[in-house]
Amino acid sequence: MSDEIYDFTIIGAGPTGLFGAFYAGLRSLKTKVIEALPEPGGQLAVLYPEKMIYDVPGHPHVMARDLVKLLMEQNERFDPDYVYNESVETLTRDESGDEPVWVLGTPRGEHRTRALLISAGIGAFAPNKLDRPGVAKYEGNGVYYFVQDRRPFRHKRVLIVGGGDTAVDWCLNLRDWADEITLIHRREQFRAHESSLTELRLAEIPMLTHWELAEVSGNSVVERARIVQNQTDETRDLDVDIVLLSLGFKASLGPMLDWGLELADQRHIRVDGFMETNLPGVFAAGDIAAVEGSEPLSLIVTGFGQAAIAANAAVKHISPESKLFPGHSSDLRL
Ligand SMILES: Cc1cc2nc3c(=O)[nH]c(=O)nc-3n(C[C@H](O)[C@H](O)[C@H](O)COP(=O)(O)OP(=O)(O)OC[C@H]3O[C@@H](n4cnc5c(N)ncnc54)[C@H](O)[C@@H]3O)c2cc1C
Structure with missing residues (x-):
């Protein structure tokens, strides 16, 4: 925990949050991922680590656990900070300093950030x-x-x-x-x-x-x-x-329902085409997001695409003069 202000903080280390961290790194955002569970992977790690997945592009088949490992390996290039065993319970705006920031409250303290991505999936989930x-x-x-x-x-x-x-x-x-x-x-x-x-x-x-x-x-x-x-x-x-x-499982957005977010229903946060919620600089992607005019499609690949959009839109939120388009990663000298 520190007073350091991050550019981009991600709630939830499921596949959406992990890929969001990669894209944020690609855009040079100082990034932190906060996860309630002791390990990354979200539903893949908890509900079906040993099942084979067949609809991730470029992988004819990949075991859920291995996909999480690969996402973590991909993230090593930009080395975001990970915080485990912390559940984000509050979201408030602090406008008292030089620049307005979002403050994420957990039972252990506070995390400050310029923009954030809520990729909390089905919320905190527990088995029946x-x-x-x-x-x-x-x-x-x-x-x-x-x-x-x-x-x-x-x-x-x-x-x-x-x-x-x-x-x-x-x-x-x-x-x-x-x-x-x-x-x-x-x-x-x-x-x-x-x-x-x-x-x-x-x-x-x-x-x-x-x-x-x-x-x-x-x-x-x-x-x-x-x-x-x-x-x-x-x-x-x-x-x-x-x-x-x-x-089966019970899942609930729990405290997120009180953050002032516009909801599509009790399980989905309403977002626009840039994956931005009604709160400026607060983005949502993956299973938790419902894009205006569409219907949630709760798949890994949907979360990947949405996380990339959200991370690039966050760059524009933080620095309005920046471009949304990140350039091609194949052109970069990494
Ligand atoms: C049995 C099963 C099989 C599936 N098979 C496939 C498949 O073959 N192909 C496919 O595309 N999809 C499949 N899915 C769906 C896929 O797993 C989801 O679409 C995907 O996991 C969504 O990713 P996410 O990152 O948005 O959310 P999640 O994977 O749910 O991750 C969200 C993370 O956020 C954390 N979190 C929640 N609230 C907080 C909080 N307040 N603070 C901090 N952390 C928080 C959670 O602990 C979790 O780790 C399957 C799902 C199930 C259950």
Whole structure:
């Protein structure tokens, strides 16, 4: 923490924020990235680090974790400052000094900046938790809400709970890695894509509908899960090593709703074609942004393009005589 004024401060180190930092560096802006989590990557790092992504230009396929690594490597050229484990909670304007600045408040202090990019994705997100005996006791040690590392699942008997894409995708992703997988879902209908469900049926992974998790038990590690049929109350004990609860996420813009930003809805900040919000010098990009006259397209590639626009528009905000167009990076001697 310091009183130093940065040119460009980025809230959120997901793919949008990371690429925004690169472009800001290319435009010689002194840049800082503030991230609430202990690591960069946003949804890629937290929700699906080991999944393959197929729609990033120039990468026929790239694992989410590797894309984050590559973005960080690309940023080394301009070396922005990263601040982790700090959630930005307030945004105020300080006009008392020689130049007006934005002040970002976190539980640890303040960060001052001439312009900023809000690339906070779906906001601070947390998994929907399940309150059943044994679940809290083994959380992080046999009971997981997301897969950050596939290694603990190797040769294990895994019970996956949920009916959405994430639950089904993990069944498919872990099928050749774990020894046994069982999927339970409390309803008849799955929310997952039909093509994934077909793949799941072909893989002959047991899918039990109308079954719910009742209890997790064991000694120092998980040894079994009790499940209950919610129409008949029949119970079964399954010998398992891991329970993966894939019950969706709650996300909220939380404190950002009180920053005076014009919102498109409770999850999106309204921006113009330059990705600027109604507050001067405050830009938004990626999953959190809704461009006037359009509809959010929550994809990595959208965030990349929007972050580049926002960083270049921030240059013009800070120095109105500057050009929006940065020149071609291939012309630069870096
Ligand atoms: C399972 C799954 C699979 C997907 N697959 C694909 C795919 O194949 N292709 C594709 O293009 N897209 C895919 N997506 C969507 C893609 O991940 C998102 O579009 C992308 O992550 C958006 O990036 P972002 O940087 O805008 O936001 P995020 O990735 O959400 O990052 C935002 C960051 O901001 C941080 N943050 C939030 N609030 C604060 C705060 N107040 N202070 C500090 N930090 C804060 C968060 O902790 C987070 O790290 C997938 C999404 C999911 C869930």
